[in-house]
Amino acid sequence: MSTFYLYVALILVTVFGIYRYHKSRKAKKRQLLFTLDTPKEWLNYIEKNVAIYHFLPKDLQRELLGHVHVFVAEKYFTGHAGLEITDEIRVTIAAQACLLLLNRNTNYFPHLKTIRVYPGGFKNPKHEDKLGHHLGESWLRGPVVLSWNDAIEGGQDAEDGRNVVIHEFAHQLDQLDGAADGRPLINHAHLKTWSKVMSKEFKSLRVKAKLRNHAFFDYYGATNPAEFFAVISEHFYEQPKTFREKHPDLYELLVDYYKVDPATWLRN
Ligand SMILES: [Zn+2]
Numbered sequence: 001m002s003t004f005y006l007y008v009a010l011i012l013v014t015v016f017g018i019y020r021y022h023k024s025r026k027a028k029k030r031q032l033l034f035t036l037d038t039p040k041e042w043l044n045y046i047e048k049n050v051a052i053y054h055f056l057p058k059d060l061q062r063e064l065l066g067h068v069h070v071f072v073a074e075k076y077f078t079g080h081a082g083l084e085i086t087d088e089i090r091v092t093i094a095a096q097a098c099l100l101l102l103n104r105n106t107n108y109f110p111h112l113k114t115i116r117v118y119p120g121g122f123k124n125p126k127h128e129d130k131l132g133h134h135l136g137e138s139w140l141r142g143p144v145v146l147s148w149n150d151a152i153e154g155g156q157d158a159e160d161g162r163n164v165v166i167h168e169f170a171h172q173l174d175q176l177d178g179a180a181d182g183r184p185l186i187n188h189a190h191l192k193t194w195s196k197v198m199s200k201e202f203k204s205l206r207v208k209a210k211l212r213n214h215a216f217f218d219y220y221g222a223t224n225p226a227e228f229f230a231v232i233s234e235h236f237y238e239q240p241k242t243f244r245e246k247h248p249d250l251y252e253l254l255v256d257y258y259k260v261d262p263a264t265w266l267r268n
Contacts, residue, residue: 051158096165138171182225
C-alpha cells in the first residue's frame, strides 16, 4: 500500500516538474520575443492601421510592440473566402488585440489558438443576425473570427467608439473563466462594486435602447451582459473622455480592470 502511494507521489512530482519546466521555458521564450526589434514594415502597418497607437505614451507604445511579437508568434491566422494572410493582417489585428493587455499581467488569451479572417462581413448559418452577416465573433475556448475590412476600418478610426477587434478580444477576456457573462476575471474584493455598477448601467442602456432614447453606448450593448462588456470596452479605448464624463462610475470600473486610463492619453 505504502509503495503505491510512493509511486503516486513520484508521478505527481515528475508531472509537476515537467509542467514547471515547460512554463518557465514558455516565459523565457516570451521574454525573448518581447524584446525583439520591431521590423520597419510592422511599425508602418501599425502607424497606418492602428490609430490609437499614436495616442499611447511612449512606454505603452514600446510595451504594445513587445506584445505584438509574442501574439504573432503564438497565434495562428487562417484566411477564408479567398483571403490570403499577410504580415499586415497579422500585425494590424495583433496590435489592436494587445491594446487590452497593456500594463497588466497577461497570459495572452490562453484559450485562443486561431484567428480566422474573412475579407469582409461573413455568413455563419449558426449565428445569423438580422442583417445576415457578421463582422466578428468570439467563440468560447475557440477561435476569434474577423472581417479584415472591418478590422482595418475600426483600427483606422480611433474615435468613433467602434472597433471590432477590441470587441471580440474583450469577449475573449470575459470568457477566460469559462462563461460569457460580461464579468471577466476580477479581483474578489471588487466583485460587489463590479456587479452593482454593471447591472445598473446595463439596465439603463436596455431601457434607452427599448425606447430608442439617445445613449452614449451603442444599443448593441443592450443585447446581454456579455455584449455590454464588449461594447463598453470599445468606447473605453476610443472615446474615453466622453465616457468618463457621462458614466464616471463605469469608467472607473474599467480603469481598475484594464489598468490603463485612456482619457489621460494625448488626443487631438
Ligand atoms: Zn459581441
